[in-house]
Amino acid sequence: MGYIVLARKWRPRRFEEFVGQRHVVTALINSLAAERVHHAYLFAGTRGVGKTTVARILAKALNCVEGIVSEPCGTCEACVAIDEGCFVDLLEVDAASRTKVDDTRDLLDNVQYAPTAGRFKVYLIDEVHMLSKHSFNALLKTLEEPPPHVKFLLATTDPQKLPVTVLSRCLQFNLKRLTLVQIQEQLQKICTAEEVQAEPSGLTEIARGADGSMRDALSLLDQAIAFCGGAVSKESVDAMLGTIDRQHVIRLLEGLAKGDSSALLKEIARVDEFAPDYATILDELMGELQRLAVIQLVGRDEMLEEQEALLELAEAISAEDVQLYYQIAVQGRKDLDVCRDRRSGVEMTLLRMVAFRPNVTIGGGGNAVTGVRPPELKPTVEDTSKSALKASPSLKQKTLEQSEQIPKTSDLAESKAGEWGRLLSSANISGAARQLAEHCTVEKQSDDRIVLILAEENAYLNTPQVKGRLEAALREHLGRELRLNIGTGATRAATPAELREAGEDQRISNAREAIEQDPNVRAVQAAFDAILEADSIQPAENKTTHL
Numbered sequence: 097m098g099y100i101v102l103a104r105k106w107r108p109r110r111f112e113e114f115v116g117q118r119h120v121v122t123a124l125i126n127s128l129a130a131e132r133v134h135h136a137y138l139f140a141g142t143r144g145v146g147k148t149t150v151a152r153i154l155a156k157a158l159n160c161v162e163g164i165v166s167e168p169c170g171t172c173e174a175c176v177a178i179d180e181g182c183f184v185d186l187l188e189v190d191a192a193s194r195t196k197v198d199d200t201r202d203l204l205d206n207v208q209y210a211p212t213a214g215r216f217k218v219y220l221i222d223e224v225h226m227l228s229k230h231s232f233n234a235l236l237k238t239l240e241e242p243p244p245h246v247k248f249l250l251a252t253t254d255p256q257k258l259p260v261t262v263l264s265r266c267l268q269f270n271l272k273r274l275t276l277v278q279i280q281e282q283l284q285k286i287c288t289a290e291e292v293q294a295e296p297s298g299l300t301e302i303a304r305g306a307d308g309s310m311r312d313a314l315s316l317l318d319q320a321i322a323f324c325g326g327a328v329s330k331e332s333v334d335a336m337l338g339t340i341d342r343q344h345v346i347r348l349l350e351g352l353a354k355g356d357s358s359a360l361l362k363e364i365a366r367v368d369e370f371a372p373d374y375a376t377i378l379d380e381l382m383g384e385l386q387r388l389a390v391i392q393l394v395g396r397d398e399m400l401e402e403q404e405a406l407l408e409l410a411e412a413i414s415a416e417d418v419q420l421y422y423q424i425a426v427q428g429r430k431d432l433d434v435c436r437d438r439r440s441g442v443e444m445t446l447l448r449m450v451a452f453r454p455n456v457t458i459g460g461g462g463n464a465v466t467g468v469r470p471p472e473l474k475p476t477v478e479d480t481s482k483s484a485l486k487a488s489p490s491l492k493q494k495t496l497e498q499s500e501q502i503p504k505t506s507d508l509a510e511s512k513a514g515e516w517g518r519l520l521s522s523a524n525i526s527g528a529a530r531q532l533a534e535h536c537t538v539e540k541q542s543d544d545r546i547v548l549i550l551a552e553e554n555a556y557l558n559t560p561q562v563k564g565r566l567e568a569a570l571r572e573h574l575g576r577e578l579r580l581n582i583g584t585g586a587t588r589a590a591t592p593a594e595l596r597e598a599g600e601d602q603r604i605s606n607a608r609e610a611i612e613q614d615p616n617v618r619a620v621q622a623a624f625d626a627i628l629e630a631d632s633i634q635p636a637e638n639k640t641t642h643l
Contacts, residue, residue, distance in 0.1 A: 103311050111125055114146060114153075116272065116274045120139075120269045133164065133247070137267050143311065145272065147252075151249040159216060191224050196228065204235070221251070250266060273308025274310055275308075279310060280296070283313060297330040301334060302328075342384075345380045352449055356450075360447070361446075364446070375438070378429045381425050391407065395562070415527050424449050533548075537549050549583055604633070
């Protein structure tokens, strides 16, 4: 016998062999065991997740010689014939090639006749959404009131295209994409059975490339075995799939963390030697940024592999910058098709990340330029405290209450609300740890202990990892052992985040008032009957222009 491809050789023949889809398999087994069998089933899902396979197993369970069973025996004449594709009472139809109404009518002409060899006459219609409107109309009456010896098994990748009248007459099951772990475990099982040496990391790359489809995974495994000469390795799989070595992406993130545009361009030049798919570079970059965001805001995820590099990057890149980079990468991915060439599109996307990153000095070598919002121009907590309290009476009241209730035991227990903010400004705290700190107020403190209060609506910021990073940063800044306790409740003083927001509001209010009182603006309004759009007025940065 000739070689049989893995996708066919390892196609499940029993429900117990099915990978994943337990919500579908369990429902079918229970209904078969109780002999409560519907006359029409619709299996929907993306390609390669088992729609046709589960339909064939169901056909075997209905026509098994042992009777209607929850698990076909797989050895009787009916089961063997269905596996070999020659069972006379299983009519498999590819709706994509038989879309005309005449084809449907010819198919249904024999519905009234009893099955020849089996218990039921089963119609398996694949890609049923491809049928024409007239074909659906011809099918409807039979689908609604079929003879007792007829069962319809429909499969589709696009159930939205089916008429509602058809959907309402079927028992519908939605098959899910398989997870990375499910695919990898099945690939490992197959490699062991086929006596193929395979690195787990190589199988992981194949599973990732399959994108939830087991059939695609088996086809890629077949290709990898041939490409690698019988031994599947990660390097060979990466070369076969055209994927990018993860270290290249990590180095790109390190360049972004430093704001070094020269390092970014040099890394793209190194990647270019492998003739990559540049869309894949941005896809991988977005994937790593997503993992960074999870680590920063949720904590270490045991499911993530090779986290050490990401943990260092999570400290070096703020949570706000990670979100900014992700959005720029998404937009850059959309723009690739209209770029002069894809390499320049990726380079421009990376340079845009550096150029739009706030509060940094960007560039490479000796040609550094300041970012969009220079650090010296961004108001600090100290700069905004006075205007914030003036703009918001409620914040002033909070500050007065704090001065009455917090004892002056050390530099961290001052009565002024700005003390906590000034400590944060002087300490080296960034990312999610800074976000947590800026939403807290000091409740109590001693030489070795600080008690902070966090509002209930911001409780999600207080994860064990983020709290540990904040505690370590404060310990390093103060130069002594320190224990940090964070509770939730109503804050009795203005938080640094509230002060900053109030300060920004005051600056915007001052800018709008200055524009409205400007004599030139008033003259233009009077001459042209113009209307001043107040929402469009923003405070100008005090930039110094060098000519």
